[in-house]
Amino acid sequence: MTIGKNCIIAESVTLPEDIIIGNNVRIQDNVAIGARTKIQDGTFLCSGSQIGAGSYLDFGVIVRENVILGENAFVGAHCILGEYLMDFIEARDIQHHQTVIGNNAIIRSETIIYGENVIGDNFQTGHRVTIREKSHIGQNVRIGTLSDIQGDCQIGNYISIHSNAHIGMKSVIKDYAWIYPYVVLTNDPNPPSDQILGVTVEEFAIVATGSVVLPGRVIGRDSLVGAGAVVSKDVPEGKVVVGNPGRELGDTANVKNRSTGEDVYPWRYHFDRGMPWKGIGYDEWRKNL
Amino acid sequence: MTIGKNCIIAESVTLPEDIIIGNNVRIQDNVAIGARTKIQDGTFLCSGSQIGAGSYLDFGVIVRENVILGENAFVGAHCILGEYLMDFIEARDIQHHQTVIGNNAIIRSETIIYGENVIGDNFQTGHRVTIREKSHIGQNVRIGTLSDIQGDCQIGNYISIHSNAHIGMKSVIKDYAWIYPYVVLTNDPNPPSDQILGVTVEEFAIVATGSVVLPGRVIGRDSLVGAGAVVSKDVPEGKVVVGNPGRELGDTANVKNRSTGEDVYPWRYHFDRGMPWKGIGYDEWRKNL
Amino acid sequence: MTIGKNCIIAESVTLPEDIIIGNNVRIQDNVAIGARTKIQDGTFLCSGSQIGAGSYLDFGVIVRENVILGENAFVGAHCILGEYLMDFIEARDIQHHQTVIGNNAIIRSETIIYGENVIGDNFQTGHRVTIREKSHIGQNVRIGTLSDIQGDCQIGNYISIHSNAHIGMKSVIKDYAWIYPYVVLTNDPNPPSDQILGVTVEEFAIVATGSVVLPGRVIGRDSLVGAGAVVSKDVPEGKVVVGNPGRELGDTANVKNRSTGEDVYPWRYHFDRGMPWKGIGYDEWRKNL
Numbered sequence: 001m002t003i004g005k006n007c008i009i010a011e012s013v014t015l016p017e018d019i020i021i022g023n024n025v026r027i028q029d030n031v032a033i034g035a036r037t038k039i040q041d042g043t044f045l046c047s048g049s050q051i052g053a054g055s056y057l058d059f060g061v062i063v064r065e066n067v068i069l070g071e072n073a074f075v076g077a078h079c080i081l082g083e084y085l086m087d088f089i090e091a092r093d094i095q096h097h098q099t100v101i102g103n104n105a106i107i108r109s110e111t112i113i114y115g116e117n118v119i120g121d122n123f124q125t126g127h128r129v130t131i132r133e134k135s136h137i138g139q140n141v142r143i144g145t146l147s148d149i150q151g152d153c154q155i156g157n158y159i160s161i162h163s164n165a166h167i168g169m170k171s172v173i174k175d176y177a178w179i180y181p182y183v184v185l186t187n188d189p190n191p192p193s194d195q196i197l198g199v200t201v202e203e204f205a206i207v208a209t210g211s212v213v214l215p216g217r218v219i220g221r222d223s224l225v226g227a228g229a230v231v232s233k234d235v236p237e238g239k240v241v242v243g244n245p246g247r248e249l250g251d252t253a254n255v256k257n258r259s260t261g262e263d264v265y266p267w268r269y270h271f272d273r274g275m276p277w278k279g280i281g282y283d284e285w286r287k288n289l
Numbered sequence: 290m291t292i293g294k295n296c297i298i299a300e301s302v303t304l305p306e307d308i309i310i311g312n313n314v315r316i317q318d319n320v321a322i323g324a325r326t327k328i329q330d331g332t333f334l335c336s337g338s339q340i341g342a343g344s345y346l347d348f349g350v351i352v353r354e355n356v357i358l359g360e361n362a363f364v365g366a367h368c369i370l371g372e373y374l375m376d377f378i379e380a381r382d383i384q385h386h387q388t389v390i391g392n393n394a395i396i397r398s399e400t401i402i403y404g405e406n407v408i409g410d411n412f413q414t415g416h417r418v419t420i421r422e423k424s425h426i427g428q429n430v431r432i433g434t435l436s437d438i439q440g441d442c443q444i445g446n447y448i449s450i451h452s453n454a455h456i457g458m459k460s461v462i463k464d465y466a467w468i469y470p471y472v473v474l475t476n477d478p479n480p481p482s483d484q485i486l487g488v489t490v491e492e493f494a495i496v497a498t499g500s501v502v503l504p505g506r507v508i509g510r511d512s513l514v515g516a517g518a519v520v521s522k523d524v525p526e527g528k529v530v531v532g533n534p535g536r537e538l539g540d541t542a543n544v545k546n547r548s549t550g551e552d553v554y555p556w557r558y559h560f561d562r563g564m565p566w567k568g569i570g571y572d573e574w575r576k577n578l
Numbered sequence: 579m580t581i582g583k584n585c586i587i588a589e590s591v592t593l594p595e596d597i598i599i600g601n602n603v604r605i606q607d608n609v610a611i612g613a614r615t616k617i618q619d620g621t622f623l624c625s626g627s628q629i630g631a632g633s634y635l636d637f638g639v640i641v642r643e644n645v646i647l648g649e650n651a652f653v654g655a656h657c658i659l660g661e662y663l664m665d666f667i668e669a670r671d672i673q674h675h676q677t678v679i680g681n682n683a684i685i686r687s688e689t690i691i692y693g694e695n696v697i698g699d700n701f702q703t704g705h706r707v708t709i710r711e712k713s714h715i716g717q718n719v720r721i722g723t724l725s726d727i728q729g730d731c732q733i734g735n736y737i738s739i740h741s742n743a744h745i746g747m748k749s750v751i752k753d754y755a756w757i758y759p760y761v762v763l764t765n766d767p768n769p770p771s772d773q774i775l776g777v778t779v780e781e782f783a784i785v786a787t788g789s790v791v792l793p794g795r796v797i798g799r800d801s802l803v804g805a806g807a808v809v810s811k812d813v814p815e816g817k818v819v820v821g822n823p824g825r826e827l828g829d830t831a832n833v834k835n836r837s838t839g840e841d842v843y844p845w846r847y848h849f850d851r852g853m854p855w856k857g858i859g860y861d862e863w864r865k866n867l
Contacts, residue, residue: 004586005584005586006294006295006313006584008293008294008312023586023604024295024313024584024602026312026330038670041604041622042331042620044330044348056670059622059640060349060638060640062348062349062366074667074670076662077640077658078367078656078658080366080367080398083365083398084365089363089395092327092345092363106667109658109661109690110399110688110690110706112398112399112416126708127690127708128399128417128706128708130415130416130417130434130435145708145726146435146708146724146726148434148435148452148453150452160770163726163728163744164453164726164742164744166452166453166470166471178769178770180764180769181744181762181764182471182744182760182762182790184470184471184498184499186469186470186498186516189546189547189548190544190546190547190553190556190559191467191469191495191497191556192449192467192495192556192560192562193553193556193559193560194560194562195548206769206770208769209762209764209790210499210762210788210790210808212471212498212499212516212517214516226808227764227790227792227808228517228790228806228808228822230499230515230516230517242823243822243823244517244532244533244822245531245532255768257767257768257771258767258768259767259773264768264771267768267769267770267771270768270771271770271771271772273770273772295583295584295602297582297583297601313602315601315619331620333619333637349638351637351638351655367656369655369656369687372654372687373654378652378684381616381634381652399688401687401688401705417688417706419704419705419706419723419724435724437723437724437741437742439741453742455741455742455759455760471760473759473760473787473788475758475759475787475805478835478836478837479833479835479836479842479845479848480756480758480784480786480845481738481756481784481845481849481851482842482845482848482849483849483851484837499788501760501787501788501805501806503805517806519788519804519805519806533806533821533822534820534821
């Protein structure tokens with residue numbers, strides 16, 4: 001056990017034998033920490049938080065009350081996990097909002113994840129990601145630098161949301177979808193109103209850089225929304241939509257790789273990095289499910 | 290009075306009897322703090338700052354010199370209030386730039402507000418908002434996560450600026466206007482130049498997601514700029530403008546709610562959340578002014 | 579020598595006589611600090627870092643291992659210099675990635691600069707800038723608030739990248755180019771794929787607000803990409819491209835200043851703020867090179 005200077009650790013907390021703790025670390029009561037954990041200077045673990053074995057918490061992390069972090073997590077400097085909801089701001093007192101993050105998370109520096117989220121294994125964020133409350137995020141999801149998940153969203157598995165995307169409240173993003181930088185999924189059909197109509201992005205769909213999807217629209221399975229498109233109608237399965245206002249340009253099946261002339265879509269037959277069919281091929285993997 | 294460990298508090302400072310201060314808090318001389326204030330670990334109050342009664346300052350907040358924060362404020366973790374201007378960077382020494390923030394502010398974590406701003410009551414920000422120097426912001430203004438107010442702006446009352454908007458220097462936004470995510474108000478008519486021609490957004494106007502307003506353009510009262518529009522001409526009162534380049538599509542008076550078939554605009558007759566006419570109706574409220 | 583309370587400074591470190599250090603500062607072994615340096619509260623200098631003479635490090639800065647910061651630098655609060663690459667996250671142990679930043683840097687608060695970058699003199703950032711690994715950035719480059727340089731980029735000299743731009747991996751930006759807010763330089767020609775085709779922006783080119791440049795495109799010397807354009811073809815030298823999809827509108831030589839009726843481009847004959855020909859004129863300056 002290695003503990004730095006000026007730490008304030010509640011006496012009730014049982015630390016694992018092999019823990020390494022830096023300076024100025026504060027650990028409140030009722031905190032559980034797994035073996036082989038390393039906690040850097042200035043990090044604060046609030047009451048009721050749990051840190052899985054083998055985790056690394058960098059400088060100045062705030063883990064608020066009732067955050068359950070899985071094993072082998074990496075949490076970058078200045079992150080805030082379990083950020084307070086509006087009820088805390090009003091009451092100035094802890095409200096119970098558990099957030100659960102699965103195993104093997106990589107949460108890069110300055111990311112903020114609210115209380116009352118459920119996030120699966122192998123979660124990755126870039127820097128300064130914001131995830132508001134009441135979202136469900138599946139397994140193997142990656143969310144890029146500056147992206148903002150506004151809360152009450154359903155995000156499936158094996159999804160990539162790149163940098164600086166804005167996922168409006170009540171969005172639904174299904175497995176294997178791709179959201180590229182500066183995409184906005186909106187939700188207010190008559191701004192300003194109290195109605196919230198989330199966007200749905202179906203499986204394998206691709207929403208390219210800088211496109212805006214209007215409230216309640218459905219981006220069909222295997223479809224492609226081109227860069228800078230403003231999507232005002234549903235996009236049918238396997239179609240390409242481009243422009244402002246968005247218009248159908250044809251089938252993704254006709255899109256060719258400019259260098260090789262080969263088909264690009266469905267992309268699951270041409271790309272497997274980070275996918276469950278990696279090294280096997282999509283069809284072979286499906287057969288064995 | 291409750292004071293945590295390792296705090297460094299100037300002897301000249303008079304603390305209220307009922308204050309609660311965490312660990313590692315630093316308070317310089319000439320700081321005034323109101324009753325019922327709670328200051329969390331690692332927060333730093335610089336010389337000459339004033340914190341209103343009933344305020345809550347979360348972990349690791351920096352309140353720089355000459356910030357006057359009203360009563361009942363909530364300031365989230367890692368915020369910087371009174372951020373240094375260029376003259377500090379050059380001189381490496383404190384310059385006098387007072388920033389005043391009204392009562393009941395909710396300033397969410399990692400927000401940066403510069404010195405030399407005047408901000409009214411009931412101000413709210415999301416996370417990582419940036420507000421540069423020399424702006425005037427009225428009462429009941431909300432600014433969403435990641436938005437950037439570039440300075441020297443005039444922002445009225447009851448205005449909503451959503452997430453990730455960019456309000457260029459010398460913009461003027463009038464009462465009850467709505468700015469949606471990823472909107473940019475530009476200001477350089479001949480880039481690059483030394484000329485700054487700010488955009489004006491008139492009362493009740495709505496600038497929807499991802500639109501760009503070119504320098505010096507006026508968005509008329511009660512008008513609607515559609516999502517993804519590039520506004521190169523002034524938008525007349527009550528008109529709808531969409532597309533790239535933006536073109537007039539008709540009157541906001543003809544816009545119908547897709548679900549109900551009812552009129553949507555002027556929105557003040559259909560929406561009152563957070564507005565001064567809440568529960569009264571706009572006309573009734575006007576009569577009693 | 580002035581040193582605050584609760585500092586943890588390795589005995590092996592030799593401090594200059596005139597250094598001023600705040601409270602809770604941590605300095606690891608093998609750190610070199612130049613004369614006249616001021617280090618504020620809570621800042622952490624990791625092993626192997628070097629801080630040039632006359633520098634100012636504000637509150638809570640993290641300077642990681644092997645960062646070499648030039649003379650007279652200003653580093654704002656909560657910045658992270660030398661941020662860890664993926665190999666650290668995997669190994670949980672320091673890997674050698676030196677980052678060198680030239681003299682007179684102004685790095686505003688909450689900026690993150692990765693290890694393994696080389697950055698020239700007179701570098702300036704806004705707030706919350708992110709610079710990933712393996713980029714080369716020349717002299718006199720300014721990068722605005724929230725902008726994200728994704729890594730493996732070549733960025734020349736005297737370049738302005740304004741707020742909230744996204745410079746994809748393997749982008750090349752040449753001397754005197756201007757990138758305005760919310761511009762995205764993309765790089766995946768067949769998303770999702772493993773191919774990376776960076777954009778090239780040639781000398782003196784201007785890419786205006788909110789435009790998206792598709793993978794591998796070349797923005798020609800002295801050309802102008804209008805606000806909100808989606809650039810799907812190369813832009814020839816001296817041409818104006820606007821719209822979605824982008825189309826050629828004519829020559830920059832024909833663009834007039836709306837107020838004065840004068841030519842605007844080539845801008846080097848009308849604008850010299852921050853440029854090496856300041857007060858001399860471009861042609862005169864060229865003659866004397």
